[in-house]
Amino acid sequence: KAGVTQTPRYLIKTRGQQVTLSCSPISGHRSVSWYQQTPGQGLQFLFEYFSETQRNKGNFPGRFSGRQFSNSRSEMNVSTLELGDSALYLCASSLVDRVGDNEQFFGPGTRLTVL
Amino acid sequence: GENVEQHPSTLSVQEGDSAVIKCTYSDSASNYFPWYKQELGKRPQLIIDIRSNVGEKKDQRIAVTLNKTAKHFSLHITETQPEDSAVYFCAATYSGGGADGLTFGKGTHLIIQP
Numbered sequence: 001k002a003g004v005t006q007t008p009r010y011l012i013k014t015r016g017q018q019v020t021l022s023c024s025p026i027s028g029h030r031s032v033s034w035y036q037q038t039p040g041q042g043l044q045f046l047f048e049y050f051s052e053t054q055r056n057k058g059n060f061p062g063r064f065s066g067r068q069f070s071n072s073r074s075e076m077n078v079s080t081l082e083l084g085d086s087a088l089y090l091c092a093s094s095l096v097d098r099v100g101d102n103e104q105f106f107g108p109g110t111r112l113t114v115l
Numbered sequence: 116g117e118n119v120e121q122h123p124s125t126l127s128v129q130e131g132d133s134a135v136i137k138c139t140y141s142d143s144a145s146n147y148f149p150w151y152k153q154e155l156g157k158r159p160q161l162i163i164d165i166r167s168n169v170g171e172k173k174d175q176r177i178a179v180t181l182n183k184t185a186k187h188f189s190l191h192i193t194e195t196q197p198e199d200s201a202v203y204f205c206a207a208t209y210s211g212g213g214a215d216g217l218t219f220g221k222g223t224h225l226i227i228q229p
Contacts, residue, residue: 033216043159043204045216056216059116090158102147102210104217106158 001026004093004107012113018079021110025072025093032074033104034066037088046089049074078112086114117142119207121220129228134195136223138205139187145207148181148188149217154201162203163190192225200227 005024013019025032033056034046045058049068066076072093078085088111092104118141128134140148149164165172165179165188172179176195181188188207192199202224206217 035217035219042221043206043217043219045218048216058216102208103149103161103164106151106160108158 001028004091004105006089006091006107006110008110009108010111010113012115013081014115015081015083017081018077019081019112020075020077021089021091021112023074023076023091023093023107025074025091026095026105029093029095029105030072031094032068032072033092033094034074034076035090035092036060037090037109038086043090046076081114083114086112088112117145117207117209117218119205119218119220121205121223123223124221125224125226127226127228128195130195130197132195134192134199134225136190136203136205136225137187138189138207138220139185140207140218141186142207142209143183143186144209147208147210148179149206150179150190151204151206151219152201153204153222159204195225195227197227197229200225 007022031050033048035043037043048056052068063079068074088109090106090109092106094104121138146167150162151159152162153159163177163179165181176193178191202222204222205220208217
């Protein structure tokens with residue numbers, strides 16, 4: 001099976017712009033989670049989608065949003081970019097076929113730089 | 116919400132020695148504790164996980180122990196090898212049947228000295 005893929009891999013934006021990142025989960029995986037990774041804050045949970053519904057949300061401002069499509073692909077959007085949004089954005093997919101199928105498989109990430 | 120503390124932030128060991136990384140969590144409802152390894156420039160990869168109904172799990176040179184009463188869990192790597200050099204993250208979450216958001220520790224940079 002192909003792994004989790006993310007596009008684009010690298011992105012440079014300026015303050016005030018908005019950005020959309022894409023994630024394609026492993027085939028058959030219905031859950032997609034998004035994380036932000038920075039040297040200072042480490043890995044922080046943004047939100048999780050399952051069957052096109054946001055089920056869980058981390059402690060991030062409303063500028064961060066996402067959605068999931070019927071084929072389980074997910075996008076996240078960041079509006080009004082700030083310098084502090086520069087980070088590696090990782091998505092992870094999970095099978096969630098039964099209780100206990102928690103393993104999350106990470107994509108390679110999108111490196112966002114805000115100038 | 117959940118809070119995970121991880122120690123040490125950097126650990127240097129001689130090749131062949133053992134390495135131990137420790138994490139504590141705050142939410143007694145958490146029941147799933149994975150460990151991820153992240154090599155420079157690469158994605159985090161799950162190396163072992165443990166659920167709250169067991170106290171220890173082993174996979175070749177890697178083992179994880181969980182103490183629910185004290186709310187801490189540890190990663191043990193024996194007979195360390197150069198390829199073990201990486202950043203290791205512990206995480207915790209309550210899993211009620213879905214892929215709930217993981218709360219990660221800040222990571223441990225493991226350095227294997229030849």
